[in-house]
Amino acid sequence: MARSFAHRLAGLPAPATIEMARRARMLRAEGKPVISLALGEPDFPTPAAVIEAANQAALAGQTKYPPVDGTPALKEAVARKLLRDNALTYTSDEIMVSNGGKQVIFNAFMATLNEGDEVVVPTPYWVSYPLIARMFGGVPVYAPCREEDGFRLNAQVLAQAITPRTRWVVLNFPNNPTGAVCSKADIEAVAEVLRQHPDVWILSDEIYEHLVFDGAQAFSIAAVASDLKERTITLNGVSKAYAMTGWRVGFAGGPKDLIAAMRGVQGNATSGVCSIAQAAAAAALDGPTDLVRDMAQTYSRRRKMVVEALRAIPGLTCAMPEGAFYAYPGIAGCLGRTTAGGARIESDHDFAVAFLEEEGVATVPGSAFGLSPYLRLSCATSDAVLQQACASLARFVQNLR
Ligand SMILES: Cc1ncc(COP(=O)(O)O)c(C=O)c1O
Structure with missing residues (x-):
């Protein structure tokens, strides 16, 4: 053959x-x-109460196909989390649960990219952004974050990377691999650049938001610049903050039409995330923050x-x-x-x-x-x-x- x-x-x-x-x-x-x-990957075990919630969910019969975009219980927990931690209000049809934050990106890029569309990725980047973009015909365009700038994204550098073909701008602060955290002023400057480009989607990957040190604070662009919320996907998940990499639960808040398109993609790929893992994730998000x-x-x-x-x-x-x-x-x-x-x-x-x-x-x-x-x-x-x-x-x- x-x-x-x-x-x-x-x-x-x-x-x-x-x-x-x-x-x-x-x-x-x-x-x-x-x-x-x-x-x-966190070396900590998943918190015992989270494992217990999964156990209880399985025993209670939560073992059937879950809804593609997430169980109502987890989506409610996600809505509470986004309001509590990020000052962001999302309704149920603006939230979607996926198999890890990774599938959120996969869904979003598959739902929006056509051949030759550009995806602006600040460097250094988490390896998957350019690779997933390329799977769907996207062309990664890099915006260098320099060590002299503390590896934070400089708004002018971003402005230079955006062209008429740009479809997405990816933001990931706290950053993998540098650990850089953009200040509120940095995000405001980035938002000002993005306002000049109303047809560009924004992917804000906030998966490390709780892991900030020495008084640093993570900011959500959809909250800092609420006028951009209608074209922003706020991505998060339980892998890093709750030591739950193997449970494969990530989630997104975003505009209804894009979330619906992403639901369409996921419905034809993996369907809903494991119902037991979703119960565990809800317990993690609602659990003690200490x-x-x-x-x-x-x-x-x-x-x-x-x-x-x-x-x-x-x-x-x-x-x-x-x-x-x-x-x-x-x-x-x-x-x-x-x-x-x-x-x-x-x-x-x-x-x-x-x-x-x-x-x-x-x-x-x-x-x-x-x-x-x-x-x-x-x-x-x-x-x-x-x-x-x-x-x-x-x-x-x-x-x-
Ligand atoms: C920046 C960033 N975003 C998203 C993810 C995806 O994590 P998961 O698919 O486990 O939710 C990772 C994992 O390494 C990451 O480093």
């Missing part, structure tokens, strides 16, 4: 996050000890510990993230050098591969996120693992010739 696959998949790279995880698995299979700072606060404090402490260790390594630089759970050190000072194992470091990809092979620590190169030469280290793991990884990194860099 002559095998061929859809054109829309041509040239789509596997996300480097997954590629690094694959290399780490191969090394482990060879019996080598490997630690991983590659995945953005658990989230405690986890955020732990991430904050670990981030400081890691950043201080990284800054002490000659050849590395590292901005202090204000949110999320990653560190994003610059490795420019290591380029053009050779590792103890004889590998030449010409890029952050070379660095990440050699670091994994020689020290057994998996990280993700900045090239995966559209800004080099950097590395992303996830701090969502134990202090002991983080300390070991930082010691390995110090040794690896010290041994460069």
Whole structure:
């Protein structure tokens, strides 16, 4: 059989996050000890009360096909959450529940993009925005967020990236991978640019909103600039804040017509999210907030510990993230050098591969996120693992010739 696959998949790279995880698995299979700072996944267990709510839902017979756009109970909990945390009012037909925040993006782009439509993505970015856009014929256009600007989005840079073909602008603050958090003034400036482009949709990915440190605060553009709410998808989910990555529950608030179109997409793909997971997510959103606060404090402490260790390594630089759970050190000072194992470091990809092979620590190169030469280290793991990884990194860099 002559095998061929859809054109829309041509040239789509596997996300480097997954590629690094694959290399780490191969090394482990060879019996080598490997630690991983590659995945953005909380190391905490899902709160017990949330698991209990799932248990109760299953026992109570909530085991049938749920509505495509979410159970009434979860949609009500989402509406309460968006009002409480974001000062945003959404009615039931303006809310949709999906299989993770990822499916929200998939639904939104599939429902709106035509061949050649541009999607403005600030760099560095979470790997999935450009990849999903490209699956639907979209063309990612990048708006660089520079380290000198604290990796925040500069409104002028955004203005330059928008063209008559722009269909979407993606915002993700607190940001994966840098942890940058845009101030209210930053968001207001971005909103002013977007007002000049009334045909552009806005995707505001707020999945790390609760993980903010040192007094930083996350803002929803739909609340800061309420005139833009009618063309904004406010994306969130339970994966990061409630340590629920495996439950696959994300949600969106947005205008009725777009939510209806997204419901149409999802209805023909996965239908409604697992009813038991939805009951769990509702319990998480309505549950006590101190658990989230405690986890955020732990991430904050670990981030400081890691950043201080990284800054002490000659050849590395590292901005202090204000949110999320990653560190994003610059490795420019290591380029053009050779590792103890004889590998030449010409890029952050070379660095990440050699670091994994020689020290057994998996990280993700900045090239995966559209800004080099950097590395992303996830701090969502134990202090002991983080300390070991930082010691390995110090040794690896010290041994460069
Ligand atoms: C910025 C950002 N948005 C969305 C997601 C999607 O998360 P999920 O699909 O688990 O809700 C992730 C996960 O890594 C992320 O980092």
